[in-house]
Amino acid sequence: MSGKIVTGLTPSQTVGPFFAYGLVSNGTYAWPDAFSHDLVTPDASGERIRVVGNVYDGDGAAIPDAMLEIWQADSQGRFNDPRDTRGGSNTSFKGFGRTGTSAQGGYGFETIKPGGVPGLDGKLQAPHILMAVFARGLLLHLYTRIYFDGEAANDTDAVLAQVPPDRRATLIARRDADGAYRFDIHLQGDNETVFFDV
Amino acid sequence: MTLVYPIEPHHAAHPKYLSPDYKSSIKRAPQKPLVIIRQTMSELTGPVYGHEAVRVGDNDLTTQHAAEPLGERIIVHGRVLDEDGRGVPHALLEVWQANACGRYIHVRDQHPAPLDPNFTGAGRTQTDADGRYKFVTIKPGAYPWGNHPNAWRSAHIHFSVFGHAFVSRLVTQMYFPGDPLFAFDPIFNAVPDEQARFRMVSSFDLEATQPEWALAYRFDIVLRGRDATPMETQA
Numbered sequence: 324m325s326g327k328i329v330t331g332l333t334p335s336q337t338v339g340p341f342f343a344y345g346l347v348s349n350g351t352y353a354w355p356d357a358f359s360h361d362l363v364t365p366d367a368s369g370e371r372i373r374v375v376g377n378v379y380d381g382d383g384a385a386i387p388d389a390m391l392e393i394w395q396a397d398s399q400g401r402f403n404d405p406r407d408t409r410g411g412s413n414t415s416f417k418g419f420g421r422t423g424t425s426a427q428g429g430y431g432f433e434t435i436k437p438g439g440v441p442g443l444d445g446k447l448q449a450p451h452i453l454m455a456v457f458a459r460g461l462l463l464h465l466y467t468r469i470y471f472d473g474e475a476a477n478d479t480d481a482v483l484a485q486v487p488p489d490r491r492a493t494l495i496a497r498r499d500a501d502g503a504y505r506f507d508i509h510l511q512g513d514n515e516t517v518f519f520d521v
Numbered sequence: 522m523t524l525v526y527p528i529e530p531h532h533a534a535h536p537k538y539l540s541p542d543y544k545s546s547i548k549r550a551p552q553k554p555l556v557i558i559r560q561t562m563s564e565l566t567g568p569v570y571g572h573e574a575v576r577v578g579d580n581d582l583t584t585q586h587a588a589e590p591l592g593e594r595i596i597v598h599g600r601v602l603d604e605d606g607r608g609v610p611h612a613l614l615e616v617w618q619a620n621a622c623g624r625y626i627h628v629r630d631q632h633p634a635p636l637d638p639n640f641t642g643a644g645r646t647q648t649d650a651d652g653r654y655k656f657v658t659i660k661p662g663a664y665p666w667g668n669h670p671n672a673w674r675s676a677h678i679h680f681s682v683f684g685h686a687f688v689s690r691l692v693t694q695m696y697f698p699g700d701p702l703f704a705f706d707p708i709f710n711a712v713p714d715e716q717a718r719f720r721m722v723s724s725f726d727l728e729a730t731q732p733e734w735a736l737a738y739r740f741d742i743v744l745r746g747r748d749a750t751p752m753e754t755q756a
């Protein structure tokens with residue numbers, strides 16, 4: 324503890340069970356969505372991908388009232404944010420998406436496979452998408468990362484290297500029979516997804 | 522301006538994931554330790570919005586339908602700040618809430634209180650250059666929620682806030698001063714630090730009241746992130 328006065332952060336609270344009409348109304352309520360599960364813009368270059376999965380609780384039951392947000396670079400590894408001081412993205416691809424899980428606990432994002440972005444050591448990180456998980460019962464959202472199966476760069480990624488080897492697989496999305504990248508989220512249990520304190 | 526996002530103070534303010542008095546946390550709180558990582562460019566950037574996300578009038582929840590909603594009209598305003606107390610400009614805020622009777626329009630809210638055909642309960646706005654925001658709405662009612670016998674939530678407005686970086690993301694709830702339900706609300710009390718807990722309680726703001734029209738409450742929101750420079754003197 325330094326002598327510095329603890330700052331006055333506003334505490335987090337759960338998103339609760341009733342956020343859908345305000346945050347992910349999907350046309351069900353008289354309120355338009357600000358964000359979408361579909362990040363693809365007409366001018367976005369790169370490989371179109373679909374990321375799908377389910378969100379599960381500690382009993383293995385699918386969670387129908389979770390909200391997922393993703394943040395990612397474009398196909399060339401650039402963020403659509405002026406804080407990316409390398410010049411940022413030159414397309415209208417925003418790199419941010421939001422969706423709620425369905426009654427069956429499933430979700431899907433349509434996006435572009437991100438390029439590598441620099442890590443703290445200056446080397447490129449393996450391609451990844453950041454995800455924030457919100458749900459009734461989660462008093463503070465959880466951060467995780469979606470990596471892609473078959474990427475050679477996964478073996479040298481500095482963040483993955485900090486994850487216990489037996490848990491790394493929870494962060495790797497794998498192609499399913501339909502060609503989508505499957506990324507299930509387990510909040511608890513043997514396959515508990517790795518969440519980051521960042 | 523370069524902001525840094527120290528991990529430690531972040532923990533002190535927030536609830537523990539497992540807060541057993543809040544039953545829904547028991548099967549949903551992670552049980553394995555979070556993996557501590559340093560922030561990279563991925564975490565330190567965040568979405569930037571065009572004005573297309575917010576339409577004129579989206580910050581007034583009382584004018585979205587043919588007539589005005591029932592209930593006590595209120596102004597909710599304040600600033601979005603970083604940890605050094607500087608306003609966060611152009612931050613996106615989204616709110617959702619129950620109506621004056623404590624009923625949400627959400628299909629799964631089946632509590633026997635009436636819906637208000639003139640109230641959806643959703644709003645959004647962006648802060649101005651100084652980090653200021655303002656909503657007009659009606660005061661939400663308390664509602665029962667089945668967490669334990671005779672469980673009632675303190676009256677609250679849900680807030681979703683974006684700062685400069687993905688790690689400054691915040692979802693919280695704004696409460697009203699003097700609510701007698703505070704002591705019996707496991708979600709409110711999941712914040713272990715009392716001072717932090719009461720930072721979620723708005724303050725009655727007579728000055729911002731509009732005579733003959735609406736009472737006002739002030740709610741300042743502090744997001745993660747502080748100026749990088751002072752940290753260097755601290756080590």
Ligand SMILES: [Fe+2]
Nearest residue numbers: 339341677679
């Ligand atoms: Fe609520």
